[in-house]
Amino acid sequence: MADSNDSAGPEQPARQQPPRWLISLYHEQSAALCRYLRRKYGAGPPEPEDVMHEAFSRLAALPDETIAIIENPRAFLYRTAENLLNSERRKRAVRSAHAAETKYLEKTSSECTPERVILARDQLNIAEAVLREMPDMRRRCFLMHRFDDLSFSEIGRRLGMTPNGAKGHVMRAMTEIVSALEASSRRSGIKPE
Structure with missing residues (x-):
């Protein structure tokens, strides 16, 4: 007779907990990073909280060898957050310009x-x-x-x-x-x- 756990399907991988240093860094820097982004770039979009979370996600996703050579994780987070925010703003500007151009072309093509x-x-x-x-x-x-x-x-x-x-x-x-x-x-x- 089969074990009752066998009918539950394939075993899900255990969720890996972030390292203690990352949890500690998050508690120390997350609010400060959000305040910094909001003060320097405004309330969004993108939202400072979203940018902050993505910066921490990027740090957490790095291989251990790369993390070992980062001398200042706080500076890494701030630079990553700024890069993410600037990249998102550039994408939004391109999308906005494209939408305006498309709208103009649609209008003029119907008049032409x-x-x-x-x-x-x-x-x-x-x-x-x-x-x-x-x-x-x-x-x-x-x-x-x-x-x-x-x-x-x-x-x-x-x-x-x-x-x-x-x-x-x-x-x-x-x-x-x-x-x-x-x-x-x-x-x-x-x-x-």
Whole structure:
């Protein structure tokens, strides 16, 4: 007849207790480590308590030979906790950036119809034609302001005119481009974007 313990299935390995030095270190440093993480990095996420527990888990998982060469277990814990926290924050930042980019791409892809692409291309062609017909100084001021992102003062300095003179050229250029786009939209019946 079989022993009643045989029917319970395979024997579970005995749970190994952490070494006394680790238990002692945990009691001495866990609260201080949490306070340090909270003071330096804030309440989370990730939670300072979770980071602290993971740091102790990493220390406990090290082989005895590695633990033997750690000169300052407290410093090891603090460095491990900071590395874990920084790594988690980087991962969260990447996930957040990816989510924002995905949301932007989803939004723009739904707006990017063939009709809109053709309209944008037509508007660009109109703007280029107007720019080609402008007086040289007006075109240069406009391009320096809109594409080189220069201030009116800087444009004036580079071209030997006052900032108000540069601003006047840019405003006239913009007025000419907008007028040409509006005239084109009236002819086609499509509003420019």
